[in-house]
Amino acid sequence: MNKYLLTPGPVPVSCETQLAEARPLIGHRGKEFSGLFSSIETKLSGLLKTDGKTVIFPASGTGALEALAANFIGPGVSVISVSCGVFGDRFREIAALTGADMINVDVEPGEGVKPHVAATAVASNPNASVLLLTQNETSTGVFNHIDEIVAAIPQEIKPLILVDGVSSVGAMPCFPQKWGIDGLATASQKGLLTPPGLAFVWLSERGWNAVSKRKCPSYYFDLVRQKKDLFKDAPENPYTPPVSLYYALDHALDEITDKGWFSLRDRAARSLAAGIEALGFELLVKDKRFRSPGVTAFFHPSGETDAILKSLKSMCVEPAGGQGKFKGNLIRMSHYHDVRWPEISLALGSLYAALGDARRGAGDFMRRAYEVWEAK
Numbered sequence: 001m002n003k004y005l006l007t008p009g010p011v012p013v014s015c016e017t018q019l020a021e022a023r024p025l026i027g028h029r030g031k032e033f034s035g036l037f038s039s040i041e042t043k044l045s046g047l048l049k050t051d052g053k054t055v056i057f058p059a060s061g062t063g064a065l066e067a068l069a070a071n072f073i074g075p076g077v078s079v080i081s082v083s084c085g086v087f088g089d090r091f092r093e094i095a096a097l098t099g100a101d102m103i104n105v106d107v108e109p110g111e112g113v114k115p116h117v118a119a120t121a122v123a124s125n126p127n128a129s130v131l132l133l134t135q136n137e138t139s140t141g142v143f144n145h146i147d148e149i150v151a152a153i154p155q156e157i158k159p160l161i162l163v164d165g166v167s168s169v170g171a172m173p174c175f176p177q178k179w180g181i182d183g184l185a186t187a188s189q190k191g192l193l194t195p196p197g198l199a200f201v202w203l204s205e206r207g208w209n210a211v212s213k214r215k216c217p218s219y220y221f222d223l224v225r226q227k228k229d230l231f232k233d234a235p236e237n238p239y240t241p242p243v244s245l246y247y248a249l250d251h252a253l254d255e256i257t258d259k260g261w262f263s264l265r266d267r268a269a270r271s272l273a274a275g276i277e278a279l280g281f282e283l284l285v286k287d288k289r290f291r292s293p294g295v296t297a298f299f300h301p302s303g304e305t306d307a308i309l310k311s312l313k314s315m316c317v318e319p320a321g322g323q324g325k326f327k328g329n330l331i332r333m334s335h336y337h338d339v340r341w342p343e344i345s346l347a348l349g350s351l352y353a354a355l356g357d358a359r360r361g362a363g364d365f366m367r368r369a370y371e372v373w374e375a376k
Protein backbone atom coordinates (compact mmCIF):
# COMPACT_ATOMS: atom_id res chain seq x y z
CA MET A 1 0.00 0.00 0.00
CA ASN A 2 1.39 3.39 -0.95
CA LYS A 3 1.48 5.99 1.75
CA TYR A 4 -0.28 9.23 0.99
CA LEU A 5 2.58 11.54 1.78
CA LEU A 6 1.62 14.95 3.21
CA THR A 7 4.89 15.86 4.92
CA PRO A 8 6.36 19.29 4.15
CA GLY A 9 9.34 17.71 2.52
CA PRO A 10 9.78 15.40 0.88
CA VAL A 11 6.56 16.04 -0.99
CA PRO A 12 4.91 13.70 -3.50
CA VAL A 13 6.60 13.74 -6.89
CA SER A 14 4.65 13.21 -10.11
CA CYS A 15 4.87 9.96 -12.00
CA GLU A 16 6.40 11.81 -14.99
CA THR A 17 9.14 13.27 -12.78
CA GLN A 18 9.91 9.80 -11.42
CA LEU A 19 10.11 8.46 -14.96
CA ALA A 20 12.45 11.30 -15.95
CA GLU A 21 14.69 10.37 -13.02
CA ALA A 22 14.82 6.78 -14.24
CA ARG A 23 16.44 7.70 -17.59
CA PRO A 24 19.81 6.11 -18.39
CA LEU A 25 22.76 7.96 -16.88
CA ILE A 26 25.00 10.21 -18.93
CA GLY A 27 28.47 11.48 -18.09
CA HIS A 28 28.69 14.88 -16.49
CA ARG A 29 31.52 16.20 -18.67
CA GLY A 30 30.12 16.79 -22.09
CA LYS A 31 27.59 18.51 -24.29
CA GLU A 32 24.60 16.43 -23.31
CA PHE A 33 24.92 17.22 -19.61
CA SER A 34 25.67 20.89 -20.28
CA GLY A 35 22.49 21.03 -22.33
CA LEU A 36 20.47 19.58 -19.46
CA PHE A 37 22.12 21.99 -17.01
CA SER A 38 21.42 24.99 -19.27
CA SER A 39 17.80 23.97 -19.64
CA ILE A 40 17.42 23.86 -15.84
CA GLU A 41 19.16 27.24 -15.44
CA THR A 42 16.79 28.86 -17.97
CA LYS A 43 13.74 27.46 -16.17
CA LEU A 44 15.05 28.51 -12.75
CA SER A 45 15.71 32.05 -13.99
CA GLY A 46 12.13 32.17 -15.23
CA LEU A 47 10.77 30.93 -11.91
CA LEU A 48 12.87 33.35 -9.83
CA LYS A 49 12.65 36.16 -12.44
CA THR A 50 16.41 36.63 -12.35
CA ASP A 51 19.03 37.06 -15.03
CA GLY A 52 21.79 35.53 -12.93
CA LYS A 53 22.54 31.85 -12.59
CA THR A 54 21.79 29.52 -9.70
CA VAL A 55 24.47 27.31 -8.15
CA ILE A 56 23.25 23.71 -7.84
CA PHE A 57 25.06 21.08 -5.80
CA PRO A 58 24.22 17.80 -4.09
CA ALA A 59 23.09 18.50 -0.51
CA SER A 60 19.84 19.01 1.37
CA GLY A 61 18.48 22.46 2.21
CA THR A 62 20.69 22.71 5.26
CA GLY A 63 23.69 22.37 2.93
CA ALA A 64 22.47 25.41 0.98
CA LEU A 65 22.20 27.40 4.25
CA GLU A 66 25.69 26.22 5.22
CA ALA A 67 27.01 27.39 1.83
CA LEU A 68 25.57 30.87 2.39
CA ALA A 69 27.01 31.02 5.89
CA ALA A 70 30.46 29.74 4.85
CA ASN A 71 30.76 32.30 2.06
CA PHE A 72 29.24 35.40 3.66
CA ILE A 73 29.83 35.00 7.39
CA GLY A 74 32.85 34.42 9.60
CA PRO A 75 34.52 35.38 12.86
CA GLY A 76 33.59 38.88 13.97
CA VAL A 77 30.99 39.49 11.24
CA SER A 78 27.97 41.18 12.74
CA VAL A 79 24.80 39.26 11.81
CA ILE A 80 21.17 40.01 12.60
CA SER A 81 19.00 36.89 12.70
CA VAL A 82 15.22 37.24 12.70
CA SER A 83 13.61 33.92 13.55
CA CYS A 84 9.99 32.87 13.98
CA GLY A 85 10.57 29.14 14.42
CA VAL A 86 12.74 26.05 14.21
CA PHE A 87 14.22 26.76 10.76
CA GLY A 88 15.00 30.39 11.53
CA ASP A 89 16.79 29.09 14.63
CA ARG A 90 18.74 26.60 12.53
CA PHE A 91 19.99 29.27 10.10
CA ARG A 92 21.03 31.30 13.16
CA GLU A 93 22.89 28.33 14.64
CA ILE A 94 24.76 27.70 11.39
CA ALA A 95 25.77 31.37 11.25
CA ALA A 96 26.84 31.39 14.90
CA LEU A 97 29.10 28.36 14.29
CA THR A 98 31.26 30.45 11.94
CA GLY A 99 32.17 32.68 14.89
CA ALA A 100 29.92 35.58 13.87
CA ASP A 101 28.65 38.18 16.36
CA MET A 102 24.96 37.36 16.49
CA ILE A 103 22.14 39.81 17.14
CA ASN A 104 19.05 37.66 17.64
CA VAL A 105 15.49 38.85 17.16
CA ASP A 106 12.74 36.37 18.02
CA VAL A 107 9.18 36.48 16.76
CA GLU A 108 6.57 34.34 18.52
CA PRO A 109 6.20 30.98 16.65
CA GLY A 110 2.93 31.03 14.70
CA GLU A 111 3.29 34.72 13.99
CA GLY A 112 4.82 36.28 10.90
CA VAL A 113 7.73 38.72 10.82
CA LYS A 114 6.32 42.25 10.56
CA PRO A 115 8.49 44.48 8.35
CA HIS A 116 9.06 47.06 11.11
CA VAL A 117 10.55 44.36 13.39
CA ALA A 118 13.36 43.66 10.92
CA ALA A 119 13.71 47.33 9.96
CA THR A 120 14.07 48.39 13.61
CA ALA A 121 16.69 45.71 14.22
CA VAL A 122 18.72 47.00 11.26
CA ALA A 123 18.29 50.65 12.27
CA SER A 124 19.49 49.94 15.80
CA ASN A 125 22.48 47.93 14.53
CA PRO A 126 23.75 50.01 11.60
CA ASN A 127 27.07 48.15 11.59
CA ALA A 128 25.53 44.73 11.00
CA SER A 129 26.62 43.45 7.61
CA VAL A 130 24.24 40.49 7.22
CA LEU A 131 20.53 39.94 7.88
CA LEU A 132 19.09 36.40 8.00
CA LEU A 133 15.42 35.78 7.15
CA THR A 134 13.18 32.79 6.48
CA GLN A 135 10.54 33.12 3.77
CA ASN A 136 8.40 30.16 4.74
CA GLU A 137 8.78 28.90 8.32
CA THR A 138 7.89 25.24 7.82
CA SER A 139 7.66 24.42 11.53
CA THR A 140 4.61 26.67 11.96
CA GLY A 141 3.27 27.23 8.43
CA VAL A 142 4.10 30.94 8.50
CA PHE A 143 4.71 32.73 5.22
CA ASN A 144 6.78 35.91 5.60
CA HIS A 145 6.41 38.77 3.13
CA ILE A 146 10.10 39.16 2.27
CA ASP A 147 9.40 41.85 -0.34
CA GLU A 148 7.75 44.07 2.29
CA ILE A 149 10.47 43.36 4.87
CA VAL A 150 13.29 44.28 2.49
CA ALA A 151 11.44 47.40 1.32
CA ALA A 152 11.14 48.58 4.95
CA ILE A 153 14.91 48.45 5.57
CA PRO A 154 16.75 51.79 5.37
CA GLN A 155 18.68 51.64 2.06
CA GLU A 156 21.76 53.54 3.34
CA ILE A 157 22.52 50.85 5.90
CA LYS A 158 21.03 47.85 4.12
CA PRO A 159 23.00 44.74 5.16
CA LEU A 160 23.46 41.76 2.85
CA ILE A 161 20.14 39.94 2.97
CA LEU A 162 20.30 36.15 3.11
CA VAL A 163 17.03 34.27 2.83
CA ASP A 164 16.13 30.68 3.61
CA GLY A 165 13.76 29.85 0.76
CA VAL A 166 14.02 26.08 1.25
CA SER A 167 10.26 25.57 1.62
CA SER A 168 9.05 28.50 -0.48
CA VAL A 169 10.69 28.45 -3.91
CA GLY A 170 8.38 26.77 -6.42
CA ALA A 171 5.19 27.03 -4.39
CA MET A 172 4.95 30.77 -3.84
CA PRO A 173 6.38 33.91 -5.41
CA CYS A 174 10.07 34.37 -4.62
CA PHE A 175 11.79 37.01 -6.76
CA PRO A 176 15.17 37.63 -5.15
CA GLN A 177 16.55 40.10 -7.70
CA LYS A 178 13.39 42.19 -7.84
CA TRP A 179 13.05 42.21 -4.05
CA GLY A 180 16.69 43.04 -3.21
CA ILE A 181 17.77 39.71 -1.70
CA ASP A 182 21.53 39.05 -1.87
CA GLY A 183 21.65 35.33 -1.16
CA LEU A 184 18.85 32.80 -1.50
CA ALA A 185 19.03 29.14 -0.45
CA THR A 186 16.62 26.42 -1.47
CA ALA A 187 16.35 22.66 -2.01
CA SER A 188 14.70 20.19 -4.37
CA GLN A 189 12.26 18.27 -2.18
CA LYS A 190 9.62 20.85 -1.30
CA GLY A 191 8.24 23.49 -3.67
CA LEU A 192 10.42 22.24 -6.51
CA LEU A 193 8.58 18.88 -6.50
CA THR A 194 11.73 16.84 -7.01
CA PRO A 195 13.17 14.06 -4.81
CA PRO A 196 15.54 15.17 -2.02
CA GLY A 197 19.21 15.69 -2.78
CA LEU A 198 19.72 19.00 -4.59
CA ALA A 199 20.63 22.31 -2.96
CA PHE A 200 20.44 25.68 -4.71
CA VAL A 201 22.06 29.04 -4.02
CA TRP A 202 21.33 32.22 -5.94
CA LEU A 203 23.36 35.40 -5.36
CA SER A 204 22.78 39.00 -6.42
CA GLU A 205 25.59 40.99 -8.04
CA ARG A 206 26.21 42.60 -4.67
CA GLY A 207 26.28 39.11 -3.16
CA TRP A 208 28.85 37.82 -5.69
CA ASN A 209 31.01 40.88 -5.07
CA ALA A 210 30.91 40.29 -1.33
CA VAL A 211 31.81 36.59 -1.51
CA SER A 212 34.60 37.10 -4.02
CA LYS A 213 36.35 39.39 -1.50
CA ARG A 214 36.30 36.74 1.22
CA LYS A 215 38.22 33.51 1.61
CA CYS A 216 35.77 30.65 2.04
CA PRO A 217 37.00 28.20 4.70
CA SER A 218 35.16 25.34 2.97
CA TYR A 219 36.45 23.72 -0.22
CA TYR A 220 33.21 21.98 -1.25
CA PHE A 221 30.89 24.87 -0.41
CA ASP A 222 33.09 27.59 -1.93
CA LEU A 223 30.65 29.44 -4.20
CA VAL A 224 33.40 31.20 -6.16
CA ARG A 225 34.77 27.79 -7.23
CA GLN A 226 31.25 26.79 -8.26
CA LYS A 227 30.81 30.02 -10.18
CA LYS A 228 33.81 29.38 -12.45
CA ASP A 229 32.22 26.25 -13.92
CA LEU A 230 28.65 27.53 -13.79
CA PHE A 231 29.35 30.67 -15.83
CA LYS A 232 31.09 28.84 -18.72
CA ASP A 233 29.21 28.81 -22.06
CA ALA A 234 28.64 25.11 -21.50
CA PRO A 235 28.00 25.04 -17.74
CA GLU A 236 29.37 22.25 -15.57
CA ASN A 237 29.66 21.29 -11.94
CA PRO A 238 33.12 21.28 -10.39
CA TYR A 239 32.31 17.92 -8.73
CA THR A 240 30.08 15.00 -9.69
CA PRO A 241 26.43 16.09 -9.86
CA PRO A 242 23.51 13.70 -9.20
CA VAL A 243 22.59 13.50 -12.88
CA SER A 244 19.34 11.55 -12.33
CA LEU A 245 18.04 14.30 -10.06
CA TYR A 246 18.83 16.87 -12.74
CA TYR A 247 16.59 14.93 -15.14
CA ALA A 248 13.84 14.88 -12.52
CA LEU A 249 14.22 18.59 -11.78
CA ASP A 250 14.21 19.55 -15.45
CA HIS A 251 10.83 17.88 -15.77
CA ALA A 252 9.40 19.11 -12.45
CA LEU A 253 10.22 22.72 -13.37
CA ASP A 254 7.87 22.39 -16.36
CA GLU A 255 5.05 21.43 -14.00
CA ILE A 256 5.51 24.43 -11.72
CA THR A 257 6.21 27.07 -14.32
CA ASP A 258 2.72 26.49 -15.71
CA LYS A 259 0.71 29.67 -15.50
CA GLY A 260 -1.56 29.89 -12.47
CA TRP A 261 0.49 27.49 -10.33
CA PHE A 262 0.99 29.89 -7.40
CA SER A 263 -2.68 30.86 -7.24
CA LEU A 264 -3.69 27.20 -7.40
CA ARG A 265 -1.47 26.50 -4.37
CA ASP A 266 -3.06 29.40 -2.54
CA ARG A 267 -6.58 28.30 -3.39
CA ALA A 268 -5.90 24.73 -2.23
CA ALA A 269 -4.43 26.07 1.05
CA ARG A 270 -7.46 28.27 1.75
CA SER A 271 -9.95 25.53 0.92
CA LEU A 272 -8.15 22.98 3.09
CA ALA A 273 -7.96 25.51 5.94
CA ALA A 274 -11.72 26.18 5.74
CA GLY A 275 -12.46 22.45 6.02
CA ILE A 276 -9.97 21.98 8.86
CA GLU A 277 -11.59 24.78 10.85
CA ALA A 278 -15.09 23.50 10.15
CA LEU A 279 -13.99 20.13 11.58
CA GLY A 280 -13.26 21.86 14.88
CA PHE A 281 -9.47 22.15 14.60
CA GLU A 282 -7.63 25.40 15.25
CA LEU A 283 -5.15 26.80 12.76
CA LEU A 284 -1.84 27.77 14.36
CA VAL A 285 -1.39 30.86 12.18
CA LYS A 286 -4.21 33.20 13.14
CA ASP A 287 -3.42 36.04 10.73
CA LYS A 288 -4.56 34.91 7.26
CA ARG A 289 -1.97 37.10 5.55
CA PHE A 290 0.83 34.99 7.04
CA ARG A 291 -0.60 31.55 6.18
CA SER A 292 1.66 29.48 3.98
CA PRO A 293 0.43 28.35 0.56
CA GLY A 294 2.59 25.22 1.01
CA VAL A 295 1.95 23.88 4.50
CA THR A 296 -0.86 24.23 7.05
CA ALA A 297 -0.34 23.67 10.79
CA PHE A 298 -3.28 22.96 13.11
CA PHE A 299 -4.24 21.31 16.37
CA HIS A 300 -7.37 20.04 18.10
CA PRO A 301 -8.47 22.06 21.14
CA SER A 302 -9.27 18.79 22.95
CA GLY A 303 -5.51 18.18 23.21
CA GLU A 304 -5.81 14.90 21.31
CA THR A 305 -3.76 16.13 18.36
CA ASP A 306 -1.12 13.43 18.67
CA ALA A 307 -3.70 10.62 18.85
CA ILE A 308 -5.38 12.04 15.74
CA LEU A 309 -2.01 12.14 13.95
CA LYS A 310 -1.34 8.49 14.91
CA SER A 311 -4.76 7.54 13.65
CA LEU A 312 -4.11 9.28 10.31
CA LYS A 313 -0.84 7.40 9.98
CA SER A 314 -2.62 4.10 10.61
CA MET A 315 -4.76 4.99 7.56
CA CYS A 316 -1.56 5.51 5.50
CA VAL A 317 -2.16 9.28 5.41
CA GLU A 318 1.12 10.86 6.47
CA PRO A 319 1.29 14.51 7.52
CA ALA A 320 4.08 15.66 9.87
CA GLY A 321 3.83 16.36 13.58
CA GLY A 322 5.03 19.40 15.51
CA GLN A 323 8.65 20.48 15.95
CA GLY A 324 10.34 22.32 18.79
CA LYS A 325 7.85 23.55 21.35
CA PHE A 326 4.96 22.12 19.31
CA LYS A 327 6.22 18.52 19.49
CA GLY A 328 3.24 16.25 20.16
CA ASN A 329 0.73 19.02 19.73
CA LEU A 330 0.56 19.94 16.07
CA ILE A 331 -0.29 18.44 12.68
CA ARG A 332 1.45 19.91 9.63
CA MET A 333 -0.13 19.02 6.30
CA SER A 334 1.66 19.98 3.13
CA HIS A 335 0.08 20.98 -0.18
CA TYR A 336 3.08 21.73 -2.38
CA HIS A 337 2.16 19.16 -5.04
CA ASP A 338 -0.74 19.31 -7.45
CA VAL A 339 -3.44 19.34 -4.77
CA ARG A 340 -6.94 19.88 -6.20
CA TRP A 341 -10.38 18.95 -4.95
CA PRO A 342 -9.86 15.13 -4.90
CA GLU A 343 -6.74 15.53 -2.73
CA ILE A 344 -8.41 18.07 -0.44
CA SER A 345 -11.38 15.80 0.14
CA LEU A 346 -9.07 12.85 0.81
CA ALA A 347 -7.21 14.86 3.45
CA LEU A 348 -10.39 16.20 5.08
CA GLY A 349 -12.22 12.88 4.90
CA SER A 350 -9.30 11.16 6.62
CA LEU A 351 -9.18 13.86 9.29
CA TYR A 352 -12.88 13.37 9.90
CA ALA A 353 -12.38 9.64 10.30
CA ALA A 354 -9.36 10.21 12.55
CA LEU A 355 -11.40 12.44 14.80
CA GLY A 356 -13.29 9.23 15.50
CA ASP A 357 -16.23 10.78 17.18
CA ALA A 358 -18.51 12.37 14.60
CA ARG A 359 -20.00 14.67 17.22
CA ARG A 360 -16.69 16.53 17.37
CA GLY A 361 -16.79 17.27 13.65
CA ALA A 362 -19.12 19.84 12.16
CA GLY A 363 -21.23 17.97 9.61
CA ASP A 364 -20.78 20.44 6.78
CA PHE A 365 -16.98 20.66 6.74
CA MET A 366 -16.77 19.33 3.17
CA ARG A 367 -19.31 21.80 1.88
CA ARG A 368 -17.48 24.70 3.54
CA ALA A 369 -14.20 23.66 2.01
CA TYR A 370 -15.88 23.20 -1.38
CA GLU A 371 -17.41 26.67 -1.22
CA VAL A 372 -13.95 28.19 -0.78
CA TRP A 373 -12.52 25.95 -3.49
CA GLU A 374 -15.26 26.98 -5.92
CA ALA A 375 -14.94 30.68 -5.05
CA LYS A 376 -11.31 30.49 -6.35
Ligand SMILES: *Cc1c(COP(=O)(O)O)cnc(C)c1O
Nearest residue numbers: 060061062087136138166167187
Ligand atom coordinates in the same frame (compact mmCIF):
# COMPACT_ATOMS: atom_id res chain seq x y z
C1 LIG B 1 13.23 21.72 5.19
C2 LIG B 1 13.78 23.01 5.56
C3 LIG B 1 15.14 23.20 5.81
C4 LIG B 1 16.12 22.07 5.88
O1 LIG B 1 16.17 21.38 4.75
P1 LIG B 1 16.85 19.92 4.69
O2 LIG B 1 16.67 19.63 3.25
O3 LIG B 1 16.07 19.02 5.60
O4 LIG B 1 18.25 20.08 5.10
C5 LIG B 1 15.60 24.49 6.06
N1 LIG B 1 14.76 25.52 6.09
C6 LIG B 1 13.44 25.38 5.85
C7 LIG B 1 12.57 26.58 5.91
C8 LIG B 1 12.91 24.12 5.60
O5 LIG B 1 11.61 23.97 5.38
